[in-house]
Amino acid sequence: MNIPSLAWAYLRRSALTTCLNVALLALGTGTIVVLILVGTQLQDRLAKDAAGVDLVVGAKGSPLQLILSALYQIDIPTGNIPLAQAQALAADPLVAQAIPLALGDSFRGFRIVGTDPAFVALRQASVAAGRLWQAPMEATVGWQVAQRAGLKVGDRFNGNHGLSAGGAEHEGMPYTVVGILAPTGGVIDRLVLTPIDSVWAVHDAHHHHHDGDDHDEHAHETEAAQPPDREVTSVLLRYRSPIAAARLPRRINAESGMQAAAPAVEMTRLLSLVGVGTDTVRGFGLLLVASSALSIFVALYNATQARRYDLAVMRALGATRTRIACLLLTEALAMGATGTALGLALGHGAVEMAGRLVPQARDMGITGLQFPATEPYLLILAAALSVLAALVPAIHAYRADVSAVLSRG
Amino acid sequence: MPLIDVTGLRHAIAGRPVLDIPHWSVESGRHCLLLGPSGSGKTTLIHALAGLKRPDQGRILLDGQAVWDLAAAGRDALRGRLIGIVFQTLHLVPALDVAQNLHLARWLAGLPRDTRAVAGALDRVGLGNRLGARPEQLSQGEKQRVAIARAVVTAPKLILADEPTSALDDENCARVLDLLLEQAEVCGATLLVATHDGRTRDRIADRLELPKLGAPARTTLGEGHAA
Structure with a gap:
């Protein structure tokens, strides 16, 4: 006892x-x-998906929407910005790195993102099979995309119009899978990555095919871009020095037609x-x-x-x-x-x-x-x-x- | 040295005197009846002896130890070590089976777990086959016997029985007294039975009679008393 x-x-x-x-x-x-x-x-x-990004620049609108669409890929973009202005940002002495993103299409609900290979390094992802994209219409897909869609290197697929599943298929402009990324547990696992040129090419072709048709507003973020006035959806920036945090967002918001949103600020707002x-x-x-x-x-x-x-x-x-x-x-x-x-x-x-x-x-x-x-x-x-x-x-x-x-x- | 030695014990409840014992002692191994009508202070005396109720005045020596000079924990230890109590209501712990009730008593007395001692105590009261029974599964007579076994399983020097026969018919009254005396003899304990039951008079010769309303107690000693 x-x-x-x-x-x-x-x-x-x-x-x-x-x-x-x-x-x-x-x-x-x-x-x-x-x-x-x-x-x-x-x-x-x-925090992981926002790591390495100090500022997101995109079209005017809701800053939170800009962050959610560009960083977390869970909202529609606020619009597009001219490529020339995005390139100017990249050349700005206050900017250490600028990665452009072009959105507009999807594949079985997974977003197709036109971007630079630097985006992969930013997300700390690595290639599990194949290689990174190099030429237009080449795609490197995230781990979940490959798993769910059953894609393997060498497969071809057509993108769909718009950012959600169910949009019209872009026939005749197939992407070729050249690589599959290793799983990261981040948003990149759910993305199809391709050169920005691919996005422009698909939409140029689409524009020719459907000239005059009624189109889904949200599916046309890049479609309005016609050579030579190319557009991108947003740019992910990393500051060169802390002083940029004080100057750059204010300057962009005040002096350009673009919007700058800091992920840290917006996510604090969202979490609150x-x-x-x-x-x-x-x-x-x-x-x-x-x-x-x-x-x-x-x-x-x-x-x-x-x-x-x-x-x-x-x-x-x-x-x-x-x-x-x-x-x-x-x-x-x-x-x-x-x-x-x-x-x-x-x-x-x-x-x-x-x-x-x-x-x-x-x-x-x-x-x-x-x-x-x-x-x-x-x-x-x-x-x-x-x-x-x-x-x-x-x-x-x-x-x-x-x-x-x-x-x- | 007497096992119980009480001097100048007085106690009142709500201003009404209930106990007045100028001097009373019980030698070790003798048995004694505490006789008196209801309200005469029998239970109060038993509780005072057990270190549960502090008397207003007086000194109680138990096995040479002044009970009320001890701190609460010391009184608890003394009670566990020296005394086995058979309560008027018997009261076995309902959450435990028969054997566990006896193990509980040994544990609370600071004794080591001893399955043979528990089985032996139950065997002696005729309940060797009811070790795993729950209290609610026992008859009143069986509960009484378990209560007696629980009181002796710690091999106490003093067994206090508070009105153990009051609700029993003549036959069972005699049986319970026999059992108490027998078990006291087995473990060499002094038995102190508090009762108002006249049927017990001829079974135990030594008596402390407690008149009602706190009149001084009278001591009667039976044959063979050394004093």
Whole structure:
């Protein structure tokens, strides 16, 4: 006999109450774990996809939309900018690197991006098979594109008009797969990369074929460009020195028809907007954890009332006050630890399942097999709440007048 | 040296005197009845002896140790080491089976786990085959026997039994007293039975009679008493 076995005997005797308390705590903990895991991985992904880019320059419009479309490929672009102006930016002494992007078409929902090979280095990607694109109509595809579309080096495919699946196919202008990129867990895994010339060529041909047709507005970001007035969708810039951060965005926004948006600023804004939602759910999770702590408190308080004679008998048999208090604390801690452990398993399991079964989560590389540094605090929080819940009943039991309880029967 | 030595013990509850024992002692190995009507302070005296209820005045020596000079933890340890208690309500811990109830008593007394001692104690009260039974599965008589086994499983020097026969018919009253005396003899313990039940008078010769309303207690000693 020892305190844990005695605590276990009591918990087992009130199995239903114990299970409900544990389930409540597990749900609360699990909710918070899901939020922590998804939130952490989402932020990591956003930071990773924005790494190495200090400024994004594109057409006037929403700066957030510009960032989302150029960096994360999850929104439509704000429009196009003249190639000449993009080239001028590249030559600017404040700019260390400028990578142009030309959007407009897609393949089975994966965006076709006309850009320089420097884009691959920027994303810290490497070639898994074949090579990088060199000539027009050559394409190097991201890992997910190759996996999902079953593409291999040497395959040919036609692009579709517009950035989402379902657009008209550009027949007669097939791309040839010359390389497949190794997986990075970043947005580049979902892109088809090709020279900017390919995008222009496809749209020049498309323009000839469909002259006079009604076209999807968003699918024409580069289409309006006619030689020699070529256009690109956006340019990713890296500053040469910190002083550029103070000068360049202001100058571009004030003195040109283009818009400059800093990823750091816009993503902070986005996360603060999204944060309202996650804070609400996190608050709900904390509420569940607090409810379970309250429930453990009520259960233990009622248990000490119902078991006051039991506890008095134990005292009469030689149990110290401390031992009785420890018994109640152990019961609370056992419920707390079990609930938290189950919650952790539940949270990690749910995120892992989502990462495997939900396409969007899978695309983002969401996994439940990651253990954020904040998780131990969750364990400490749950343990602290459990102890807190047991404190009042334990003090009650500690102070109980054993003689009076035994006399009353 | 007497096992119990009480001097000048007085206690009042809500201003009403319930105990007045100028002097009372019990030699080790003797058995004694605490006789008195309800409200005469029998339970109060048992609790005071066990270190559970501090008396207003007086001194209680248990095996030479002044009970109320000890700190709370010391009294708990002394109680666990020296005393086995049979409660009026019997009260077995319902979350534990019969054997576990006895293991609990040994653990709380600071004794090592001893399955043979537990089985032996239950065997002696005729419940060697009920080790795994839950308290709610036992008859009242069986519970009484488990309660007695629990009191003796720690091999105490003093067994305190609070109204052990009050709810029993004559036959069971005699059986329980026999069992208590037998078990006390087996472990060489002093048995102190607090009761208002006149049927117990002729079974234990030494008596401490506690009149109602806190009048001074009277001691009657049976045959063979050394004093």
